[in-house]
Amino acid sequence: MSSQSHSQKTCTYTWDNCELKPIVFIHAKEEVLGVRAMKRLRESARAYDPTTERTVVDASTYETGELAIYASPSLFGERRFIEIPHLEKMNDALLNDLMGYITSAESSAWLVMQHNGGQRGRKLLDAIQRLGICTVQCPEVKRERDKINLVKNDVKRAQRRINNDAAQALVDALGSDLNELVASVNQLINDTQGVITKEVVRTYHGGKIEAAYYEVADATIAGDQARALTLLRHACETGGNLPLILAALATRLRNIAKFAGAPSRGGPNAVGLNSFQTRQARDAQRYWSESGLAYAITAVAHADVQVKGKSRDPQAAVEQAIIRVCRCRGR
Numbered sequence: 001m002s003s004q005s006h007s008q009k010t011c012t013y014t015w016d017n018c019e020l021k022p023i024v025f026i027h028a029k030e031e032v033l034g035v036r037a038m039k040r041l042r043e044s045a046r047a048y049d050p051t052t053e054r055t056v057v058d059a060s061t062y063e064t065g066e067l068a069i070y071a072s073p074s075l076f077g078e079r080r081f082i083e084i085p086h087l088e089k090m091n092d093a094l095l096n097d098l099m100g101y102i103t104s105a106e107s108s109a110w111l112v113m114q115h116n117g118g119q120r121g122r123k124l125l126d127a128i129q130r131l132g133i134c135t136v137q138c139p140e141v142k143r144e145r146d147k148i149n150l151v152k153n154d155v156k157r158a159q160r161r162i163n164n165d166a167a168q169a170l171v172d173a174l175g176s177d178l179n180e181l182v183a184s185v186n187q188l189i190n191d192t193q194g195v196i197t198k199e200v201v202r203t204y205h206g207g208k209i210e211a212a213y214y215e216v217a218d219a220t221i222a223g224d225q226a227r228a229l230t231l232l233r234h235a236c237e238t239g240g241n242l243p244l245i246l247a248a249l250a251t252r253l254r255n256i257a258k259f260a261g262a263p264s265r266g267g268p269n270a271v272g273l274n275s276f277q278t279r280q281a282r283d284a285q286r287y288w289s290e291s292g293l294a295y296a297i298t299a300v301a302h303a304d305v306q307v308k309g310k311s312r313d314p315q316a317a318v319e320q321a322i323i324r325v326c327r328c329r330g331r
Contacts, residue, residue, distance in 0.1 A: 011134040013037075016153075018136045020044040022105045025128045026114040026136040032178050033138035034114045038083060041112050045081040052079045059086050062094035067101055071109040080109035087115040090124075098124055102131060141178055147171045150178075151185055155196060158189045162196040165237065169201040172212060172234045213241070217248040220322050221256075221284050223329040228322050232315075242307045242314050249325065250300045255281045257293050292328040299324040 013019065015026075015037035024041060028034025045052045055070045070082050084090075090098075098113070102124075105111065115125065128135065141147055148167045155162040170188075174181040188196050188204060212235050219228035235245060258273055259281035273281065288296075303321035307314040 011132070013134065013136045015040065015136055015138050016157075019134075020048065020110055021134045022107065022110060023102055024110070024112045024134050024136060026112065026138065028114050028116045028136075028138040029140045030138045030178070031116045032182060033141070034116060034136075035085075037136045037138060038085065038112060038114055041110070042081060042083070045079065045110055049079045051076075052081050054081045054083065057082060057084045057094070059084055059088075059090040059094055062091055062097075064093040064097060067094070067097045071101070071106040071111065073106070073108045077108075080106070082109060082111045084111075084113045087113045087124075088118045088120050090121050095121055095124055099127060102127060102133060144171060144175065147175045147178070147181065151181070154182065154185045155189065160189055160196065162188075163198060165198045166196050166201045168234075168237055169198050170205070172237075173201070173205045213245045213248040214252075216245050216322075217252045220249055220325050221252050221329070223287070223326045225323060225326040228326065229319060232318060232322060236315050242318050243304065246300055246304050246307065246318060246321070249321070250297065250304075252280075252284075253293060253297050253300065253325070256284050256288055257297070260285050260288075260290070260293070287329050289331060292331050296325040296328040299328075 011021075015033045018024065018026075018037050018040055020041050026034045026037045028037070042054065045054075053074065057066070057070070067082070071080055074080065084094075101111070115121065141150055148164075148171050151167045151170055152162060155167075170181065170184060174184050184205065188200065191204075192200055212231060216228055216231045216235060219231055232245065236242070255273060255277050259278065262273075299321045303317045306317035311317045
């Protein structure tokens with residue numbers, strides 16, 4: 001009889017609805033969610049039996065026979081909860097022992113394995129699927145919409161509310177690092193009361209949001225018009241300050257002009273650039289001519305006037321400035 005005929009249908013969970021079984025495999029393409037699944041299962045084990053003995057296995061230094069010892073019945077009947085948090089680092093000894101264990105698991109133990117990606121242990125992963133071992137799927141959280149939903153769901157689980165613009169502001173400020181994003185949500189839940197608003201987010205993470213202004217400027221100086229406009233619109237959606245965005249762009253352009261015009265004696269320091277500004281201006285200067293800089297600085301100055309009272313659509317004025325500055329690069 002072929003091995004395929006022995007296969008079983010795998011029970012599949014997400015991190016927030018996983019249930020404790022004798023063996024659980026966490027397929028953590030998103031490690032943050034894998035850690036959450038492991039914690040949920042650990043808490044379930046303790047809720048079932050407060051005397052549960054927990055063992056964490058180092059997959060890279062494992063020695064043959066250790067798993068059988070960890071899983072063997074306790075003298076006093078306590079349950080065993082065995083964690084392998086980085087299965088992708090497993091050595092051959094662990095691989096071989098697990099291949100045997102998954103076909104004859106101890107009834108007094110729970111084994112939870114978390115694989116965070118990669119091809120190491122493919123033989124074991126195939127066997128887990130073939131045997132129908134319960135699997136927790138933790139897919140990557142890449143899309144902005146998924147990150148916003150993650151924020152909202154975390155707040156909802158804490159029986160709190162967060163406004164849509166506040167969730168967007170958090171993702172805009174911290175979404176590049178999922179660990180930092182979820183930690184910040186926990187901080188807001190623990191340190192605030194009532195509905196989490198955009199103003200609350202700005203109070204706690206205003207510095208990160210303002211840092212996005214310089215990302216707009218950097219993308220514009222690099223001539224990446226699409227990215228600059230996208231970042232600008234994100235900043236505006238989270239209450240961005242248009243004059244500060246223009247100020248950041250003007251600063252970048254002025255620094256390039258200062259570097260280009262620095263006297264040979266004394267160098268950039270003679271016109272007030274620090275080492276970071278000097279490196280930044282030097283890297284950008286080769287793409288900017290004297291006339292291109294002059295036109296770009298004029299475009300930003302014109303937009304600044306528009307934003308400060310002479311335009312019915314200040315955001316459109318800044319967008320036009322970004323487009324004009326991007327077109328000046330390399331000319």
